Amino acid sequence: MPGLEDLYREIILDHYRSPRNRGELPVPPATRTEGFNPLCGDEIVVFVDVVDDTVVDIRIDGQGCSISQSSASMMSAAVKGKTMAEVNGITRAFKALMSIHETSLGGEGAVDGDGDGIEGPEDIALGDLAALQGVVKFPVRIKCATLSWNTLAQALDEAST
Amino acid sequence: MTASPTTSTTEVPAFDVAAVKKDFPILSRQVRGRRLVYLDSANTSQKPRAVLDAIDEYYEQHNANVHRGTYLIAEEATAALEGARQKVARFIGASSTREVVFTKNATEALNLVAKAWGREHLRTGDAVVITELEHHANIVPWHQLRAELDLDLRWIPIRADGHLDLSDLDRLLDGAKVLSFAAMSNVLGTINPIDQLVTAAHDAGAIAVVDASQLVPHMPTDVGSWAADFVAFTGHKMCGPTGIGVLWGSEEMLDATPPFLTGGEMILNVTKEGFTPNELPWKFEAGTPPIAEAVGLGAAVDYLTGIDGGMQAIRQHEVELTEYALRTLGERFDDLTIYGPTDATERGGVLSFSFGDIHPHDLTQVFDQQGVCVRAGHHCAKPLMRVLGVSASARASLYLYNDTDDVDALADALAAAADFFAH
Numbered sequence: 001m002p003g004l005e006d007l008y009r010e011i012i013l014d015h016y017r018s019p020r021n022r023g024e025l026p027v028p029p030a031t032r033t034e035g036f037n038p039l040c041g042d043e044i045v046v047f048v049d050v051v052d053d054t055v056v057d058i059r060i061d062g063q064g065c066s067i068s069q070s071s072a073s074m075m076s077a078a079v080k081g082k083t084m085a086e087v088n089g090i091t092r093a094f095k096a097l098m099s100i101h102e103t104s105l106g107g108e109g110a111v112d113g114d115g116d117g118i119e120g121p122e123d124i125a126l127g128d129l130a131a132l133q134g135v136v137k138f139p140v141r142i143k144c145a146t147l148s149w150n151t152l153a154q155a156l157d158e159a160s161t
Numbered sequence: 162m163t164a165s166p167t168t169s170t171t172e173v174p175a176f177d178v179a180a181v182k183k184d185f186p187i188l189s190r191q192v193r194g195r196r197l198v199y200l201d202s203a204n205t206s207q208k209p210r211a212v213l214d215a216i217d218e219y220y221e222q223h224n225a226n227v228h229r230g231t232y233l234i235a236e237e238a239t240a241a242l243e244g245a246r247q248k249v250a251r252f253i254g255a256s257s258t259r260e261v262v263f264t265k266n267a268t269e270a271l272n273l274v275a276k277a278w279g280r281e282h283l284r285t286g287d288a289v290v291i292t293e294l295e296h297h298a299n300i301v302p303w304h305q306l307r308a309e310l311d312l313d314l315r316w317i318p319i320r321a322d323g324h325l326d327l328s329d330l331d332r333l334l335d336g337a338k339v340l341s342f343a344a345m346s347n348v349l350g351t352i353n354p355i356d357q358l359v360t361a362a363h364d365a366g367a368i369a370v371v372d373a374s375q376l377v378p379h380m381p382t383d384v385g386s387w388a389a390d391f392v393a394f395t396g397h398k399m400c401g402p403t404g405i406g407v408l409w410g411s412e413e414m415l416d417a418t419p420p421f422l423t424g425g426e427m428i429l430n431v432t433k434e435g436f437t438p439n440e441l442p443w444k445f446e447a448g449t450p451p452i453a454e455a456v457g458l459g460a461a462v463d464y465l466t467g468i469d470g471g472m473q474a475i476r477q478h479e480v481e482l483t484e485y486a487l488r489t490l491g492e493r494f495d496d497l498t499i500y501g502p503t504d505a506t507e508r509g510g511v512l513s514f515s516f517g518d519i520h521p522h523d524l525t526q527v528f529d530q531q532g533v534c535v536r537a538g539h540h541c542a543k544p545l546m547r548v549l550g551v552s553a554s555a556r557a558s559l560y561l562y563n564d565t566d567d568v569d570a571l572a573d574a575l576a577a578a579a580d581f582f583a584h
Contacts, residue, residue: 004530004581008523013582040522041539041546041553063552065522144522 015070035151072148195532203558215460245459254383270393270408275302349501350508401461405454510559
């Protein structure tokens with residue numbers, strides 16, 4: 001049985017207690033996108049400012065559990081200053097981190113969590129985000145960890161249109 | 162079945178919770194190496210052996226489709242379904258089985274009221290009054306209807322103590338066509354003044370709809386004396402199976418309501434030109450009904466009424482346990498905020514709480530490691546959560562099979578969470 005320490009790594013609690021890039025950005029030029037986890041009521045707001053194909057600034061608002069909030073905090077630190085291509089790479093790597101383990105838990109024929117066909121890890125350093133690896137042992141919490149990423153993806157879609 | 166000998170000298174027989182616990186097979190299960198401590202009965206209740214056996218027996222001995230078979234087991238299946246309806250009718254104080262409509266759950270029952278009665282009788286711009294402590298099941302159907310009919314949806318606010326603020330009730334009801342409210346809050350446990358609200362609705366010329374999902378499992382119910390127009394509740398919160406709910410309606414109201422779902426079973430005649438609906442209550446039961454589920458619900462009613470002292474004894478047990486929980490948790494934890502009325506006689510055993518700065522989802526994760534099942538989230542009552550100023554809460558809810566050991570296990574789990582997140 002996985003222990004709580006597998007889930008609540010110290011770096012996760014650090015990001016939860018001291019979230020990075022917390023707050024709002026003026027809209028426009030930034031975009032504002034809301035994400036909800038209907039399961040538990042977590043609400044996340046992603047402000048993102050994209051200039052010349054680069055995420056020049058990002059802020060996270062809303063409220064949620066330690067997993068959703070720390071994942072959002074780590075995400076903001078990971079994507080700030082990155083090009084869209086780099087952000088997409090990090091997102092894919094993070095989702096692979098979440099889904100590889102789902103596959104091994106789910107056994108034969110299991111697919112990755114959101115069915116987007118991502119397979120296998122990518123050669124991208126996830127840094128602090130790797131601490132969220134333990135989340136996959138608690139399947140209910142995967143949605144907490146991916147909430148901010150799905151919201152970011154939606155925000156970037158909106159920013160690029 | 163629980164039929165403990167009465168040894169107490171008090172008016173209500175001593176409640177033998179240990180014997181009750183033994184009636185529920187799942188409660189002897191171990192989870193994560195610990196005793197299962199189930200504190201989520203407001204979400205769904207556990208099922209006693211008697212209910213599980215009744216469902217098995219139905220399928221093993223009597224399974225056939227109802228209201229059409231010409232052979233013995235089909236007659237038995239029909240008798241089982243209609244027998245369950247009779248048990249439910251008696252349990253809630255209905256004057257006739259014609260008033261008891263089986264639905265999938267309380268949500269379907271409330272949708273039936275909003276969409277079948279509402280579409281027939283509401284006009285553009287009509288006012289519908291609900292309260293801030295409603296479950297989404299008594300909000301969203303009205304939202305949908307509002308979009309169609311541009312309804313004026315009005316909200317009875319709640320006070321800081323978790324009771325409805327009825328100071329402005331007359332103005333809110335002025336000109337309204339419907340008052341639809343929860344008998345007991347699924348978040349705060351608040352027991353609402355049913356008689357007062359029904360009377361006020363009728364005085365204003367509105368119909369009264371009661372969502373009794375949280376009340377029927379826990380307290381004596383008498384729809385006859387409530388004198389509302391519709392009452393909705395669900396089977397799975399009252400020791401019955403999932404997939405069966407009830408809409409009680411007065412015959413007058415049900416007659417004035419067109420069929421909701423349509424197809425087989427609900428007709429007297431069908432021609433190329435049209436159809437004639439069946440009599441009450443079958444007019445509202447399209448398709449093969451949930452027969453085994455109804456049988457299970459009937460067995461649940463038998464189980465609850467078979468408890469020594471019946472629903473009154475169950476209510477008293479829960480009041481005492483809720484008092485114990487409010488007292489011991491309050492004494493043990495300074496940073497625990499329990500929402501809703503502080504007097505256990507004014508509320509059900511539904512304890513929603515915040516604990517320090519630990520998010521409810523993190524809290525219940527720690528609880529789960531201790532085998533303690535508690536819900537975290539918005540409890541399908543997001544408007545209420547906004548009024549409370551929180552996005553989520555943890556909710557422990559009690560039922561007849563819970564005891565002080567379960568409350569103590571919750572307290573220990575809270576201590577474990579405080580300890581874990583303090584490091």
